[in-house]
Amino acid sequence: MRGAGAVGERVFGRGRRGAWRRAVTRRLLAAGLAAGAVLGGLAVARAPEGGPRVHVVVAARGLPAGHEVSAGDLAVSSRPADYAPSGAPSSTAALVGRRLAGPVTAGEVMTERRVVGAGLLAGRPADEVAAHVSVADPGALAMVRPGDSVDVVTGTGATVAHSATVLAVGPESGQEAAGLGFTADVAGPGLVLAVTPEVAAGLASAPPHETGGSGLTVVLRRH
Structure with a gap:
């Protein structure tokens, strides 16, 4: 304590003049702290937290990729508003029933990019x-496009799919499939058809020799 007092006396001096200087210094410090608090409050008021606000949809809990989103x-x-992602839905209706393109964490703001489309079989x-x-x-x-009706015939003339609706048309190498979003590296060139499980099993189990070495033939049908 004596050391601190000795330092104070050297800085402010002794006697009444020293006491006056110390009092003035304390007042200036207090005023500086008060001004800093006011400026800090103004900064908070001007920050985005004090500006316009918008409603966004957030994940109520952590969810895995591929999960079908429910209202809960x-x-x-x-x-x-400055913190909300551009185009973020303001209601849950735009997201319910869709599947997650990747995992999300609790509290994460949901956008259209976090979910995939309604799916190829929507409405089927x-x-x-x-x-x-x-x-x-x-x-x-x-010669075909999504929505067309086709028959699929093997090289031996056997019809393995009749009047199947084309959901998507596969690409040439490196191009994106029309209406689906897969690439040839994933699915290969071809068609995605809406069929019954029995027809799908027949397409998958057709012996290689039935293709006649030239692959399957697609026959376009008139609607």
């Missing part, structure tokens, strides 16, 4: 499945 998986939260009968059929002939791929 989501919550609506108010966030500063419940007893149908999507089956990929490899088609080596580029001419066969060029």
Whole structure:
């Protein structure tokens, strides 16, 4: 304590003048701290937290990739507009029933990029499945488009799929499939068809010799 007092006397001096200097210094320090608090409050008020707010949809809990989102998986939260991702949905309706493109963490703001589309079988009968059929002939791929109805015939003339609806048309190498988003490196050139599970099994189990060495033939049918 004596050491501190000795330092104070050397800085401010002794007697009444020293006491006056110490009092003035304390007042200036107090005023400086008060001004700093006011400026800090103004900075907070001007920050995004004090600005306009918007509603965003957040994950109510951690969810794995491929999970079908339900209303209970989501919550609506108010966030500063400057912190909300562009195009983030403001209601859960746009996300319920869709599948996650990747895992999400609890509290994460949900956007359209975090979910995949409604799916190839959206609106199709419940007893149908999507089956990929490899088609080596580029001419066969060029003549069909999603929504067409086709027959699939083997090289021996056996019809393995009749009046199947085309859901997507596979690409040439490196191109994206129309209406699906897969690439040739994943699925190979061909068609994705809406068929029954029995027809899908027949397409998958056709012996190689039935293709006649030239692959499957696609026959376009008139609607």
